[in-house]
Amino acid sequence: MTRRVLIVTHGGRPEAVAAMAEAVAELESAGFEVALHDDDLAETFGDQMSSTRVREGVAESEIVMVLGGDGTILRAAELTHGTDVPLLGVNLGHVGFLAESERENLHDAVRRVASREYVVEERSVVDVVVHRPGESEPVTGWALNEATVEKAQRDRMIEVAIAVDERPVSSFGCDGVVLSTATGSTAHAFSAGGPVLWPDVDAVLLVPLSAHALFSRPLVIGPRSEYTVDVLARSPLPAVLTCDGRRSIDLPVGSRVQVRRGAVPLRFARLVHAPFSDRLVSKFNLPVIGWREAADEAAARRAARHVADQDDKEA
Template sequence: MTRRVLIVTHGGRPEAVAAMSEAVEELERAGFEVALHDDDLAESFGDQMSAARLSEGVAESEVVMVLGGDGTILRAAELTHGSRVPLLGVNLGHVGFLAESERENLHDAVRRVAARDYVVEERCVVDVVVERPGESEPVTGWALNEATVEKASRERVMEVGIGVDGRPLSSFGCDGVVVSTATGSTAHAFSAGGPVMWPDVDAVLLVPLAAHALFARPLVIGPGSSYTVKILDRSPVPGVLACDGRRTIELPVGSRVHVRRGAVPLRFARLAHAPFTDRLVSKFNLPVIGWREAAADGARRPARARGEAATDHHEKEA
């Protein structure tokens, strides 16, 4: 039986093209049939990728290998969403938080895939339903990282109402609202001051953006609950919804955006067994040794040096 890998990369970057050529050579040498995908399939909102999956052969692929940064991985997620095919990211970007391997480890990644030496990890997504005034049918979508409701015009703040499980909670003026998965808690929500959630936390996070309110704190709800973000009738500006920063839809005043944990998770192929804590330290270059400890150690080193010098001096005199 032929084993198949689909490669997704950024065709406009020379380093990505070079990595793709190397990956194709390595995979074919390992006995794989390799397909390439280099189209941006995020032109419309929502998951309309069924025909593309069939034409690209995603469903028949063992793994979708992504050569690029987090943006390329989010693009590849549009292909695999709704399937059981895992993504394997090889980082060619800056942070590469979603990636599993680095560029210099590409050969080892291919070897591990060939040996089926990896585990599959499931990451929750959020499902999105948008109700717009004057439209009888809602628009649906999804996001791996976050669904962000932002003001469509920079001149004024947007007035929103926040609800949980169909009950009103708070309203305020703001630049926007980020509704994030645990995976996306280290992305846009993190930049907005939200908490970092470990990937196995089954919850959905909401973080207001520059809210003009006394009570506009980050919120975390469980897997059975849902958020509603309404563009209030008094809002001077409409909004826009962006899913993973890629798929957008306009939100006229009066629109409602409902967000809850998705029923079908996305799957990632994992090569390393390092805990998420180590990934945080590595990707964000966190100072595990604090400045106080470093300063104290720096003060001890000259003292030790002086002591050693004095000992050497006494030994020479003796």
């Protein structure tokens, strides 16, 4: 039985094209049939690759290998959402929090996929339902990282009301509200001052953006609860809902956005079983040794050198 891998990458970046050429050669030598999601790139690899792209889709693939940063992984997630096909990210970007491997480890990543030396981890998404005034049917969406309600123009704030399980919690003027998964807690929500949630925390995070309010703390709800964000009638501006920074919908004044944990998770292939703490320290370059401890160690080294110098002089 033929094993297939679908590759998703950023065709406009030379380093991504070079990494893809290497990945295609490695995978084919390992016995895989390779398909490319990008039609233009597929054509550069010849008619056979192009026909493979047309013939095979995501559902027929064993794994989707993503060569790029978190943005490319979020694009690939649109392909695998609702399927059982896992994503494997090879980081070509900056932080690459969603990626499992780095560019220099591409050969090893292919070897592990070929020998099935990986585990599949499920990550929760958020499901979004939007009710807009004058429309009888709601608009639905989803996000792996976050759904963000933000002001549609720069000059003034929007006025929103926040509710949990249809019970009002607070209302305020703000630049927006981030509604994040645990996976997305290290993205936009983190930049806005929200907490870091471990990926296995089954929760949804809400973080206000520049709220003009006495109570504007982040909120965390469980998997059976739901947020409601209303763009109030008194809001001087409409808003816009953006999912994962990629899919947007206008929110006129009077719109209501409901967000809860999604019923269908996304699947990621994991090669390394290191704790999330190690990933957090590595990606954010966290100072595991505090400045006080570092100062004490430096003082101890200076003292040791001084003693050594004195011994040399006496000798």
